[in-house]
Amino acid sequence: xxxxxxxxxxxxxxxRGYPIRIGPGLxxxxxxxxxDLVGADxxxxxxxxxxxxxxxxxxxxxxxxRVESLVLPDGEAHKDxxxxxxxxxxxxxxxxxxxxxxxxxxxxxxxDLTGFAAACYQRGISFVQLPTTxxxxxxxxxxxxxxVNHAAGKNxxxxxxxxxxxxxxxxxxxxxxxxxxxxGVAEVIKYGVAxxxxxxxxxxxxLESILARRHDVVAAAVLRCCAIKARIxxxxxxxxxxxxxxxxxxxxxxxxxxxxxxxxxxxxxxxAAGMMMAADLxxxxxxxxxDDLERLRCLLQRAGLPAAPPPVGGQRMGQLMAMDKKxxxxxxxxxxxxxxxxxxxxxxVDDDALKLTLSLADAR
Amino acid sequence: xxxxxxxxxxxxxxxRGYPIRIGPGLxxxxxxxxxDLVGADxxxxxxxxxxxxxxxxxxxxxxxxRVESLVLPDGEAHKDxxxxxxxxxxxxxxxxxxxxxxxxxxxxxxxDLTGFAAACYQRGISFVQLPTTxxxxxxxxxxxxxxVNHAAGKNxxxxxxxxxxxxxxxxxxxxxxxxxxxxGVAEVIKYGVAxxxxxxxxxxxxLESILARRHDVVAAAVLRCCAIKARIxxxxxxxxxxxxxxxxxxxxxxxxxxxxxxxxxxxxxxxAAGMMMAADLxxxxxxxxxDDLERLRCLLQRAGLPAAPPPVGGQRMGQLMAMDKKxxxxxxxxxxxxxxxxxxxxxxVDDDALKLTLSLADAR
Numbered sequence: 001x002x003x004x005x006x007x008x009x010x011x012x013x014x015x016r017g018y019p020i021r022i023g024p025g026l027x028x029x030x031x032x033x034x035x036d037l038v039g040a041d042x043x044x045x046x047x048x049x050x051x052x053x054x055x056x057x058x059x060x061x062x063x064x065x066r067v068e069s070l071v072l073p074d075g076e077a078h079k080d081x082x083x084x085x086x087x088x089x090x091x092x093x094x095x096x097x098x099x100x101x102x103x104x105x106x107x108x109x110x111x112d113l114t115g116f117a118a119a120c121y122q123r124g125i126s127f128v129q130l131p132t133t134x135x136x137x138x139x140x141x142x143x144x145x146x147x148v149n150h151a152a153g154k155n156x157x158x159x160x161x162x163x164x165x166x167x168x169x170x171x172x173x174x175x176x177x178x179x180x181x182x183x184g185v186a187e188v189i190k191y192g193v194a195x196x197x198x199x200x201x202x203x204x205x206x207l208e209s210i211l212a213r214r215h216d217v218v219a220a221a222v223l224r225c226c227a228i229k230a231r232i233x234x235x236x237x238x239x240x241x242x243x244x245x246x247x248x249x250x251x252x253x254x255x256x257x258x259x260x261x262x263x264x265x266x267x268x269x270x271x272a273a274g275m276m277m278a279a280d281l282x283x284x285x286x287x288x289x290x291d292d293l294e295r296l297r298c299l300l301q302r303a304g305l306p307a308a309p310p311p312v313g314g315q316r317m318g319q320l321m322a323m324d325k326k327x328x329x330x331x332x333x334x335x336x337x338x339x340x341x342x343x344x345x346x347x348x349v350d351d352d353a354l355k356l357t358l359s360l361a362d363a364r
Numbered sequence: 365x366x367x368x369x370x371x372x373x374x375x376x377x378x379x380r381g382y383p384i385r386i387g388p389g390l391x392x393x394x395x396x397x398x399x400d401l402v403g404a405d406x407x408x409x410x411x412x413x414x415x416x417x418x419x420x421x422x423x424x425x426x427x428x429x430r431v432e433s434l435v436l437p438d439g440e441a442h443k444d445x446x447x448x449x450x451x452x453x454x455x456x457x458x459x460x461x462x463x464x465x466x467x468x469x470x471x472x473x474x475x476d477l478t479g480f481a482a483a484c485y486q487r488g489i490s491f492v493q494l495p496t497t498x499x500x501x502x503x504x505x506x507x508x509x510x511x512v513n514h515a516a517g518k519n520x521x522x523x524x525x526x527x528x529x530x531x532x533x534x535x536x537x538x539x540x541x542x543x544x545x546x547x548g549v550a551e552v553i554k555y556g557v558a559x560x561x562x563x564x565x566x567x568x569x570x571l572e573s574i575l576a577r578r579h580d581v582v583a584a585a586v587l588r589c590c591a592i593k594a595r596i597x598x599x600x601x602x603x604x605x606x607x608x609x610x611x612x613x614x615x616x617x618x619x620x621x622x623x624x625x626x627x628x629x630x631x632x633x634x635x636a637a638g639m640m641m642a643a644d645l646x647x648x649x650x651x652x653x654x655d656d657l658e659r660l661r662c663l664l665q666r667a668g669l670p671a672a673p674p675p676v677g678g679q680r681m682g683q684l685m686a687m688d689k690k691x692x693x694x695x696x697x698x699x700x701x702x703x704x705x706x707x708x709x710x711x712x713v714d715d716d717a718l719k720l721t722l723s724l725a726d727a728r
Binding site: 092093124160 | 449456485522
């Protein structure tokens with residue numbers, strides 16, 4: 001599955017389509033940034049962790065353009081309207097024009113914030129995603145979801161706004177902490193489990209190379225995830241149907257994150273445990289057998305990911321999921337599996353089966 | 365040109381297309397609000413001037429839906445990110461869902477704010493424009509420009525986001541102050557002068573009926589303006605080309621508004637004087653003759669609108685326009701006329717001719 005690097009993949013959304021480039025060393029290479037994608041003026045938005053690592057290399061690679069940078073504090077807590085306003089302030093103070101380009105250099109928080117600012121400044125300027133975490137490379141940077149959080153909910157304020165390019169430098173993952181990298185692997189596994197049995201098998205064969213961050217193997221995995229996501233976004237940009245399948249493990253995972261206060265569990269870890277719960281429920285409904293469950297559990301454990309929820313209590317998890325349901329108006333809709341690699345949306349899950357699955361979160 | 369009321373006009377933007385309904389009494393009529401356009405839950409955003417006049421009638425017309433309202437203070441000063449956030453806060457606090465609908469009941473400020481909130485809440489919910497000023501009925505409510513102001517510039521933060529319907533109740537114009545109504549007439553005249561010679565002649569014949577606010581004649585004028593604008597928006601939704609022609613008189617007008625501190629001159633009044641200056645400059649360039657100028661001046665004066673700028677100084681106006689140019693990056697681009705009803709964009713205006721036109725703003 002690995003091939004010549006860098007890989008290029010086109011997201012086919014008509015005049016809003018864009019290329020995704022994947023490979024090691026792209027960030028510091030001038031040719032990664034085609035003239036026609038990047039206007040004369042560039043504002044790089046990044047954070048205090050990423051800036052010391054990559055900002056200089058990026059600025060040099062961009063060459064003789066006017067390049068300014070805005071370094072934000074790190075963390076999800078800053079993904080809010082106030083930080084969004086600070087990006088807009090900077091664009092306005094520095095007299096950036098409609099033909100300016102924003103570059104998001106960082107993980108999902110930076111990408112979501114920068115994308116939303118690009119969507120709104122002068123009713124839309126172009127932006128480039130330069131994701132530096134595995135999670136962002138396979139998920140957040142692709143597909144045009146931009147947003148900031150609100151006290152009442154995650155991603156409550158945002159826009160569907162596609163980037164002009166995504167540049168996924170897999171060498172930038174070398175500086176990620178081990179736990180954060182593995183959390184990204186959870187989303188990679190999710191693509192296989194939800195939508196691509198062949199990819200799942202490939203992951204089982206190549207997991208050690210991925211965990212060792214071999215550039216060619218990681219690039220191949222990122223390419224496959226982006227290809228799956230691109231195909232779905234092309235069909236269903238605004239998540240009215242099939243795009244929801246990418247949320248496998250997320251309803252359970254979201255409840256885990258909320259129950260643990262968004263502190264002790266990384267998003268990818270919660271998704272891993274949530275995916276396992278979705279598989280467990282699918283098995284109770286007769287869709288998966290014990291071998292399927294063990295296969296998934298084994299892969300997650302090999303990746304150093306949790307395959308069970310923390311003991312926050314099944315009843316509590318159920319309540320949190322019901323609140324999610326309230327937000328989504330109406331019935332609880334869960335992404336479940338008819339088989340490995342075959343996700344579907346179930347809007348009429350049997351309550352007793354769900355309770356048994358939730359009891360995995362009971363203290364033992 | 366008048367016909368059976370209400371008029372309905374379709375804006376053809378594919379799946380983002382929508383109807384514009386124009387006529388007297390639409391606001392209070394249940395049938396103006398089709399089930400398929402308005403979700404179960406509605407938040408009406410309006411201001412303290414409009415609410416006492418129309419909020420009850422609207423709420424009753426909406427029937428047994430869940431209808432809440434948010435009454436904002438009046439005025440352009442409140443068209444900012446803080447007021448935008450207050451709309452989002454209300455939507456979140458009241459647990460409005462993705463299938464909720466915002467209704468903008470008021471003038472351009474309410475429409476711009478509400479539209480931008482609709483564009484961003486949960487990455488986009490539907491909204492209906494219910495414009496209650498002539499200016500909003502012929503301009504702001506149609507075409508999907510939404511925005512809030514920033515200290516560094518008007519409409520600096522916003523989105524192109526189309527409403528699901530525009531309902532222009534011409535009877536609601538009966539409560540407008542005389543000066544505000546006439547300011548709206550300036551934008552009506554603009555459509556004729558910029559793009560539709562036949563409509564210009566019709567306006568010359570029917571101006572008194574419009575000023576007397578005869579519902580059928582006003583509805584006919586609003587219909588024609590909306591039809592012109594819809595045609596242009598269909599061709600050029602994001603103002604990359606032809607849509608700019610709708611800005612006739614606006615670069616001069618904007619300088620007048622800025623020079624007078626946005627207090628003494630209404631937007632429409634500034635556009636009227638600006639349109640006259642654009643015509644003056646077009647005449648200096650040999651495109652219009654003295655008769656054309658007199659014809660336009662006469663129409664503006666009959667409408668009680670200024671046909672000359674205030675004595676803020678030609679040099680000062682030129683400086684303000686150069687700042688606009690800086691914002692637009694590069695050359696000053698002015699919408700001028702090759703004839704009445706025939707606007708074009710001139711990106712290479714002769715400096716001497718421009719100076720002579722600007723001298724109309726010198727103290728005498």
